[in-house]
Amino acid sequence: MRYWTGGGIAIILALLQAASIEQFKVLGVAPNLMLVLLVSWLVVRGLDDVLPMLFVAGVTLGLVGSQTPGLVLLALLPIAGLGVVRELHVVHSDALLVLALVLAASVAYELVLLASVMASGGVLDVATAFTHAVLPAAIVNLALTPPVYLVMRFAKPAGPRRRLAY
Amino acid sequence: MTARTLAWTGFIAIAAFVLMAASRLTLLDPVENLTLNVTAPVQTAMRDATRPIADWVNNFTDARALSDENKSLRDENERLTNELARAREAQVQAQNAQDLDAVRRQFPNDTFLSASVVSRDASNLRSLVAIDRGSADGVKEGMIVVTEGRSLVGTVSKVYDGYSWIMLITDPKSAVSAIVQESRAQGVVAGNYDGALNMEFVGQGAAVKQGDFVITSGVGGGYPPGIVIGRVANIGKTEQDLFQRVQVDYLASLTKLDHVLVLTSFEPNRLPKP
Numbered sequence: 001m002r003y004w005t006g007g008g009i010a011i012i013l014a015l016l017q018a019a020s021i022e023q024f025k026v027l028g029v030a031p032n033l034m035l036v037l038l039v040s041w042l043v044v045r046g047l048d049d050v051l052p053m054l055f056v057a058g059v060t061l062g063l064v065g066s067q068t069p070g071l072v073l074l075a076l077l078p079i080a081g082l083g084v085v086r087e088l089h090v091v092h093s094d095a096l097l098v099l100a101l102v103l104a105a106s107v108a109y110e111l112v113l114l115a116s117v118m119a120s121g122g123v124l125d126v127a128t129a130f131t132h133a134v135l136p137a138a139i140v141n142l143a144l145t146p147p148v149y150l151v152m153r154f155a156k157p158a159g160p161r162r163r164l165a166y
Numbered sequence: 167m168t169a170r171t172l173a174w175t176g177f178i179a180i181a182a183f184v185l186m187a188a189s190r191l192t193l194l195d196p197v198e199n200l201t202l203n204v205t206a207p208v209q210t211a212m213r214d215a216t217r218p219i220a221d222w223v224n225n226f227t228d229a230r231a232l233s234d235e236n237k238s239l240r241d242e243n244e245r246l247t248n249e250l251a252r253a254r255e256a257q258v259q260a261q262n263a264q265d266l267d268a269v270r271r272q273f274p275n276d277t278f279l280s281a282s283v284v285s286r287d288a289s290n291l292r293s294l295v296a297i298d299r300g301s302a303d304g305v306k307e308g309m310i311v312v313t314e315g316r317s318l319v320g321t322v323s324k325v326y327d328g329y330s331w332i333m334l335i336t337d338p339k340s341a342v343s344a345i346v347q348e349s350r351a352q353g354v355v356a357g358n359y360d361g362a363l364n365m366e367f368v369g370q371g372a373a374v375k376q377g378d379f380v381i382t383s384g385v386g387g388g389y390p391p392g393i394v395i396g397r398v399a400n401i402g403k404t405e406q407d408l409f410q411r412v413q414v415d416y417l418a419s420l421t422k423l424d425h426v427l428v429l430t431s432f433e434p435n436r437l438p439k440p
Contacts, residue, residue, distance in 0.1 A: 018288045019209035023220035028361065029290040051174035055181065062185065063201040064209070066287040066294040066324075066331050069194055070185025073178060080175040113291050114359075122291075122338040123358055129338075132360035133290045 003052055010053040013037060014060035027136040031144045032106065034061065038079055039105050040145065040152040043098040047083035054079060071116055078108035095149070102145045106138040199326035202296060206284040206329070240419045244315040247417060251379045251394045252316075254347060278312075278427040279303060284329070291359060293320075293334040295423055300328045308434040310389060311426050317418040318342070318382060318393045319426050321434075330428075334420055335395065336361050343386045344395055346372070346412075347379040355380060355395055355414055363396060365412035372410065374401055380414050387435040 013034045022030040034057055042050040058073035065072065082101045091097040114129050123129075188194050221233045281297035299305050311319040311332050320340060323333040333340055336357040344355040344365060351372030353365040365380060378398040384391030394417055402411035 015205055015208055016212060018205075018285055019212040020216040020220070022286045022288060023213065023217060024223055026223075030288070047171045048168065048174075051171065051178065055174070055178050058178070059181070059185070060201075061288060063194075063198055064205050064285060065289070066285075066292060066296065067289060068186050068189045069198065070182040070187075070189060073182040073185065077175070077178055077182065080171075080178065083171070110290065113289050117291050117338055120339070123356065125338075125358060129291065129359040132358075137290050 006049070006053045007056045010055075010057035011060050014057045015064065017061055018064045026140050026143075029133060029136045029140055031140045032109065032137065033144065033148070035076065035079075035105055035109055036102055036141050036144050036148050037152070038076065039082070039102045040098055040149040042079060042083050043086060043094055043101065043149070044152045046086070047080065050083070051080060067113070068116070071113070075109045075112035076105075078112075079105050094153075095146075098149045099142060099145055102141050103138055106141040107134060110134040110137050195326055199300070199328060202285065202326065202329045206296075206298065209285050237419065237422055240422075241315065244313065244317055244417050244419065247397075248315045248317060248394055251347065251381065254379065255381065255392055276429065277431040279305065279430050281311075281330075281426055281428055283423045283426065291338065293337040293340075293357060293361065293420070294323065295332050295334065295426075297330050297332060297426060297428070298328065299428060300326045300330050302327050304430055305330050305428055306433065308388070310393070310429040310432055310434075312393060312429060313418045313423070313426060315418070316393065316427075317416070318389075318395045319418050319420065319423065321388075322428065332426070335416060336363060336420060342389055342395065343383045344380050345383040346374050346398065347381050348375070349373040349378065352383055352385065353409075353412065363414040363416050365398075365414050366409065368410045368412050370403060370408065370410060374398055374410060374412055376401065389434070390429070390432045 017032065017034040021033050024030060038050055038054055038057065041053065054076050055073070058076045059069065061067075062069035062072040082104055085091075085101065086097060091100065110133060114126075114134065118124055185194070224233075279299055281299040283295045284298050285296035287294040305322055305325055307322050307325050309322045311322065313319055318335055320332045320334040320337070322330050324331040334357070335342060335355065338357050338359050340357040342355045343352070345352050346365075346368070349372055351368050351374055353368040355363055355365050357363060368374060376398055380395045380398060382389040382391055382393040382395060396414045396416040398412055399415040400413040
């Protein structure tokens with residue numbers, strides 16, 4: 001994918017996340033469509049394609065959102081580490097892989113933000129934060145993953161080495 | 167992992183820390199103001215476009231009508247409850263001329279600045295909204311924000327030229343000195359990660375009942391006294407605890423804020439440490 005196309009999609013994603021997604025609250029939390037799309041794209045296309053998008057999306061969301069610019073980028077960075085898991089082919093089913101990566105990326109994302117809130121003087125109630133924000137967010141993102149992944153998968157089929165498996 | 171991937175990962179990590187440092191030094195404020203300026207209409211259009219879908223998802227059936235009716239009932243309820251609270255407060259205050267004078271001194275002429283909510287925090291851990299008024303309109307950090315029904319919404323936490331971020335009272339970093347109107351029991355109303363409001367440090371002996379009004383106390387100088395926060399929803403106390411656990415239902419419709427008022431006539435005057 002050309003950089004400008006990926007960058008454009010990433011900006012729209014970040015704006016959509018900031019403007020609209022918080023309206024869709026399930027279990028008291030809003031899904032992170034941007035994260036789910038980035039992880040799905042990672043599984044379908046690999047790290048090389050997703051990292052520039054991750055950069056643009058993270059910077060944009062940092063600038064339009066209330067978080068410190070750079071913090072969202074840092075919270076999205078574990079996706080790069082998770083990309084290594086994909087390269088190792090530990091899990092042979094892409095469908096299972098994307099679910100596992102979304103779960104891990106969601107927890108990592110929320111934990112980075114939680115650490116930031118606590119470091120800057122927020123409530124130190126980790127248990128409540130985990131049960132009311134981190135865990136529900138991971139579950140909601142997980143539920144959103146299958147449709148998003150299927151759209152990604154069929155929008156841009158992977159190469160012959162990586163097949164859709166169940 | 168290829169060299170290109172490693173380079174990108176390193177670049178992103180460095181960029182994250184550089185951006186955080188630049189933001190800390192307020193170097194990015196003009197960029198953030200410009201970005202909000204450019205994207206605010208787009209965000210408003212996106213939110214308006216997706217609101218019916220969100221209503222449908224949230225309510226499943228008869229989404230818009232239910233949502234609108236609910237909002238109008240909440241607004242009406244908020245207005246009436248505020249009137250009742252103000253009437254009760256006036257009654258209580260009238261019994262104490264000294265307090266009344268203090269309040270009058272603090273509110274010589276209330277002036278409000280109307281603002282529209284243009285953005286919301288996208289994370290699940292914070293409760294903040296952005297409004298379309300900034301330092302150019304006279305907004306300053308620490309100013310109080312209320313609804314059109316005069317219920318407490320939060321405080322201005324970050325100001326740009328044309329925009330400001332408001333930290334809602336449900337934010338985990340928010341703490342408001344408050345009293346229970348009927349018993350005058352003092353405490354601190356604090357937000358939490360679950361979006362609930364808790365009134366902390368209420369002594370075991372304080373007579374607090376479900377349905378009592380909770381208002382700002384003015385202690386500490388961060389908030390003017392007498393602004394309605396909400397009503398006592400639940401009280402939990404055991405003999406082992408030093409304080410009661412008081413849960414407060416906030417009065418303002420914080421999840422569906424469209425317009426708010428910034429109380430520009432009040433500037434926080436936090437007391438210096440002794």
